[in-house]
Amino acid sequence: MAGLPQPADPLRHSHGLEQFFASLGGQEGLRVLDLGEFTQANVIFITSLGHRLYSEDLQQALEQTFGAGEPAVAQSDPQRVQQFLGQVLQFPREHFDAVLVWDTLERLSRPILEVVMERLFLILRPKAPLLACFHAESREDTLPAYGFRIADGKSLQIHSKGRQKLAQSFNNRGIEKLFDRFHSVKFFLTRDHLREVIVRR
């Protein structure tokens, strides 16, 4: 598709990422949760800022529990849903100073999403930033899947991981409603048809 990043795409500026790290205010020793791919780039960057990184690849957890089938169907098995929810985001209240969600929320069916949102709210400290990405609204059956690698505090390298069906899509109003318990929601539209959303708990 025109405008979508190719595997060898160079770095691109990310307003969402810039705001995310700016809101950490140059502090050290914070607890940052990354719910995306476990990569050298993200680990090194975040730990080089003096923070402790927690990694939990939600996409991998989904695939291990539900397989690689269509999310709306695969995630309808109540037993597997309980199994998945029993192992993800098991952290104490207000444990994290920041969380990188990337595009994982789009892959969760509604019942799972509701529980995950509740847990994200509980495990974040007040005013903690959360960065999420959502595809721009599309009528296509499948959408590109991406991996996100932090190059620096303002730049991302986004690599394509093929195409897949999402569990659900969101318009802007839907995203606002998703985060209605949170303090604030700010949108940035990118040229690769993603919406970067910075949320404050």
Next chain:
Amino acid sequence: MWNRRKEEEFTIKPTPQPPTSASLAREGIPMSTLPARNPEFESGRSASIGKSVILKGQLFSREDLYIDGEVEGLVEMQEHLLTVGPNGKLAAGVKARDIVVLGTIHGNVEVGDKIEIKKDAKLVGDIKTVRIVIEDGAYFKGSIDITRAETSKAQPTRAPQSAASPSPATPAASAAAESKR
């Protein structure tokens, strides 16, 4: 003539046996009371636990160790390299100078210098290390704490490139690794 050659060809020559301690004692040749060592294992090879071995308890080592079996408990080897082979499964706390993971570790890991988590490896637990190298495809769940090295050769932890040694996990190599998928 042909028959003689056949006898020569088929004569089984006895293989020389190593001298027994009794024969050495008779000849007055000094001998060690320690078991005979095979120089092949001393020349750089580490101790190893094979894939059919299951060990439960505390394991302390004063040499490099390769584990391809199952270990449950604690593995401690502060000054040496631990390699967890592709069949290796550790349900244990681990302390080592360096660790290379090709298999699975469930447990907290404390590393004096560097940990490498290879493609297809799985690590669930908290990591405390000076340096970390991650190959694409590795699975990790837990926390990572980069500590400052105490020795003068330690790399500073704030510079992004200093926490990684030249390895397949550098960006160029990562791209190369991805192209193999």
